[in-house]
Amino acid sequence: MKTVLITGANKSIGFETARQLLQQGYFVYLGSRDLKKGQQAVSELQAEGFSNVEPIVIDVDDIESIKAAREVLGQKINVLDVLINNAGILGTMDQTPLETDISVFKQVFETNFFGVIEVTQAFIDLLKQSPEPRIVNVTSGLGSLTLHNDPSWRYYTxxxxxxxxxxxxxxxxxxxxxxxxxxxxxKVNAVDPGYTATDFNHHSGPGTVEDAAARVVKAATLGPDGLTGQFFSDDNAPETGISPW
Structure with a gap:
């Protein structure tokens, strides 16, 4: 049975990703920085009939929490097949380049960037034991610098x-x-789940968590001939599914 660790998986896209991977027969370690919320999420999945799921406390902003999670998981398994770096934050709603306080930049980068690096480095040894290891970094279509320089792009502003x-x-x-x-x-890829209605954006997005999670799951379950080093985005590139960087 393949194993997967998903950060920030107690709700929204991460939670639905856990559900869909459980449906495909994976053993899911559901990462949550709050144990109670993680346990509640696991209980909900177990009530749906899924037994191969456990909560793992991991706060990607805290290196000691990451190290503790690695120790806990290492006591349970010798091989990790998939790491999904899903945890992320938006920061304040009004973000301007000259007025936004530097503390906001540091807070968001700590979660969205440095946290991903620290988690990946902490679990890479377990991933290397897998015959088909997969790393999925959940990004955003807004991360495309190419499109941000294209005035015709629908999210240009x-x-x-x-x-x-x-x-x-x-x-x-x-x-x-x-x-x-x-x-x-x-296989290491970035996945844009699309503009999805979640707590993250006050449910303003038109997409569903089911569709968003399916995009993440697709990258997490790539076969040996699957692509690596790609920026998958159905929103940015509906025809090819691969966004310009």
Whole structure:
């Protein structure tokens, strides 16, 4: 049975991703920075008939929490097949490049960028034991610098000064990580789940969590011939599914 760790999985897209991977027979370690919320999420999935799911406390903003999660998981398994770096934050709603306080930049980057790196580095040894390891970094279509320079792009005016750079940085990390692991069985990709109605955006998005999670799951379950080092986005590139960086 393949195993997967999903950060920020106690609600929204992360939770639905857990459900869909359970449906495909994976054992899910449901990451949540709050144990009670993680347990509640697991209980909900168990009530639906899924037994192969456990909560794991992991706060991606806290390196000690990440190390503790790695120790806990290492006591349970020797192999991790999939890591989904799903945890992310938006920051303040009004983000301008000159007025937004630097503390907001640091907070968002800590979660969206540095947290991903620390989690990936902490669990890479378990992933290397898998015959088909997969790393999925949940990004945003807003992380495309190419499209942000295209006035015809439908999201051209959405220039969130903190969130956009944090996801662009995550995309860059995905590129270099995939390149570093290019001669191995790893598949490392960034996935834009689309503009989805969640607590994250006050349910303003038109997309569903089911569709968003399906995009993440698709990258998490790529076969040996699957692509690596890609920026998957049905929103940005409905024909090819691969967004420009």
């Amino acid at each position: 959405v220039k969130a000064a903190v969130y956009v750079p944090s996801k662009a940085a995550l995309n860059a990390y995905t590129i270099v990580l995939a390149h570093n692991l290019r001669d191995t069985p790893f």
